[in-house]
Amino acid sequence: MKPENLNIIIADDHPLFRNALRQALMPCFNNTQWFEADSADALQQLLDAPQPNYDLVLLDLQMPGSHGYSTLLHLRAHYPELPVIIISAHEDNMTISRALHYGSAGFIPKSASMETFTNAIGDVMKGDVWLPDGVELQEINDEDxxxxxxxxxxxxxxxxxxxxxxxxxxxxxxxxxxxxxxxxxxxxxxxxxxxxxxxxxxxxxxxxxxxxxxxxxxxx
Missing domain, CATH: 1.10.10.10 (Winged helix-like DNA-binding domain superfamily/Winged helix DNA-binding domain)
Structure with missing residues (x-):
């Protein structure tokens, strides 16, 4: 059973991808409100608004104003209760490992099926961490x-x-x-x-x- 009545932000600078993802996921999450941000600044403006309380951010690592993992780090530092799932076209082990190291609750490749997106979001909303099958997490040197x-x-x-x-x-x-x-x-x-x-x-x-x-x- 999938979560309902969620407020989810899709933060990605490609409007076609945002729209396609929202349209595909809408039938799977009843009564969910979808919000879109095309830059780090637009995302911050959504978060600054007094309402609503957001339940999840689907975050692309590369969009205007976002330097790699910087926006993820910012979200984890200032909105620790708000889970973030990274969505990215970069699917290598190190990218996924760093995203997890810096606090993401999951990592979904953009090439994944809608069924995978749905299952991943459902797992994260239940408190689990979701990663693609076959990922070999790399050690991140805390001293670098x-x-x-x-x-x-x-x-x-x-x-x-x-x-x-x-x-x-x-x-x-x-x-x-x-x-x-x-x-x-x-x-x-x-x-x-x-x-x-x-x-x-x-x-x-x-x-x-x-x-x-x-x-x-x-x-x-």
């Missing part, structure tokens, strides 16, 4: 630079994370202030806090730090 940066990134507040994403897009402080509806002084204060938490000295180093959470070449 990527993992250290992952820990630092998880310390950023949602607003600081959003500002860091805008740094990565090359936006100036005044542009960021306008987009977020705050003063430039507020953005400078966020920047100072970001640099301190990441252990860097300037915007360029902060962006490089964020990019460390991107997909490795052997994961593409």
């Amino acid at each position: 630079n990527t993992d250290k940066m992952a820990g630092k990134l998880s310390e950023l507040t949602p607003q600081q994370y959003r500002v860091l994403q805008m740094f990565a897009e090359g936006l100036l402080n005044k542009q960021i202030a306008y987009d977020l509806g705050v003063s430039e002084a507020t953005i400078k204060a966020h920047a100072t806090a970001i640099f301190r938490k990441l252990g860097v000295r300037n915007r360029t180093q902060a962006v490089i730090a964020l990019q460390q959470l991107g997909m490795e070449k052997n994961e593409l």
Whole structure:
């Protein structure tokens, strides 16, 4: 029996994939409300809304504003009760291992059948972790630079994370202030806090730090 009355976010930048996945899954989950986000910022806006309370995020690792595992880390740090299933076209053992290491509740290859999607979501909503058959989980070295940066990134507040994403897009402080509806002084204060938490000295180093959470070449 599948869960009912859920609020599920599909976070993927391809509208055809989002629509096809939602249409295929709707008959399997009665009275479920589906929400869509095409970027990390759009996902954050959904999460910032007072209602509804979301039950699950289906998250693509690569969409605008998301550098590899950075959005997954952000979600696990600030919404620990909200399970996240990674949906990705990259199905290698290391990608799946890192996703699990950074807190995903499951990993569904985009090539999977709708029956697999349905079963995986059902298992995760029951509290299980779902992985594809035949996965050989790889050991993740907690002492490597990527993992250290992952820990630092998880310390950023949602607003600081959003500002860091805008740094990565090359936006100036005044542009960021306008987009977020705050003063430039507020953005400078966020920047100072970001640099301190990441252990860097300037915007360029902060962006490089964020990019460390991107997909490795052997994961593409």
